[in-house]
Amino acid sequence: MKFHGRVVLQMMTATLCGLVLSVTFLSTTASAHVTVHPSSLPAGSSDISLTFRVPNERDSANTIGFQAYFPSDLPLLTVDVLPIPGWAAKVATTQLATPIRTDDGPVTEVVSDITWTATAGGFGAGQYQDFTIAAGHVPSHPGDLAFKSLQTYSNGDVVRWIQLASSSNPDPDDPAPVLTLSDPAPATSTSSNSPGSGVATAALIVSVVALIGVAALAIVTRRRRTA
16 A cells, blocks of 8 residues: 555654653643642631542542541631532541630631542542632641542542652652642732822823823914914
8 A cells, every 4th residue: 555755744643643642641640639729828818718629540440538637737727618419528626735816716626637428429530529618717827738638439449648748759659738828928008198109190290281282282383384
């Protein structure tokens, strides 16, 4: 069978594209991890929501359970769980050794972990599920909140998403979802009485007067030419 040069080139291009897509798919599948969104917030943020995104990494089993552990050294306050059809959530709490003072009074108990259990078969290969919570406050100083997690499959496998990145292992195989609390942005003054705003206002007035003068001069010049 004879092939023209253009046909051979098209076949080679299609084959190469297929290989590239296959490698991309494999690398994407291999790098799918449990993550938390957003991954960063200013320290001291209030009335926030966090979503744990859990992908299914098994071709022949469904994800039927997910358990997220909450840090006790930098606890979240007043955690609520968003209901999800087909899933039941169980919230466990723990007593704080030292109560945390808030505007609403002292907080003595915080969430230690939340377990979501499938009631309708869970989700399968090529799918993911979002598990969302709301929190009244995050800690007021910068740091990393690691939510070590367990993912349970219908075949009995349990994946422990508990590893933390380090200098010796910057990219662990089963990393825990991490929320980074950054320094709050400094407040900026927008007072209309500042010297900068006065200069800007004066410059605007001068510009307007100059434009009016140019327009008037143009009108007078045109009238003289037509007289």
